[in-house]
Amino acid sequence: MAETATSPDPDLVGALRALSNPMRFQLLQWLREPERHFSLEGAIADPVEVGVCVTHIQARAGLAQSTVSAYMAELQRAGLVRATRVGKWTHYRRDEQRIARLVAELGRAL
Numbered sequence: 001m002a003e004t005a006t007s008p009d010p011d012l013v014g015a016l017r018a019l020s021n022p023m024r025f026q027l028l029q030w031l032r033e034p035e036r037h038f039s040l041e042g043a044i045a046d047p048v049e050v051g052v053c054v055t056h057i058q059a060r061a062g063l064a065q066s067t068v069s070a071y072m073a074e075l076q077r078a079g080l081v082r083a084t085r086v087g088k089w090t091h092y093r094r095d096e097q098r099i100a101r102l103v104a105e106l107g108r109a110l
Helices: 010-019 022-032 054-061 065-077 096-109
Strands: 081-086 089-094
Touching: 010 022, 010 065, 010 096, 022 054, 022 065, 022 089, 054 065, 054 089, 065 081, 065 089
Parallel strands: none
Antiparallel strands: 081 089
């Protein structure tokens, strides 16, 4: 009996695509432990509850603000991070529930 091929979950494919860039993958790793990986001097919000300000991410990554913003937008579109505005600044934190669901789906798919 032949198995029918199923299309991969588009959300999973989008997440894998976002993580295929080494710097985006690194950013997601850093956001797992924000207090450890970012200098949060002058932070205006709790990095665990609200997220890390894009300026702190930019300083750690050593990339142009526009590049960091584009990377974070891609991670957000993939559902791996959530963005929160605090004043004029955007803060990012991991979406742990979404990441867990994607990891589980990857395990089922492979």
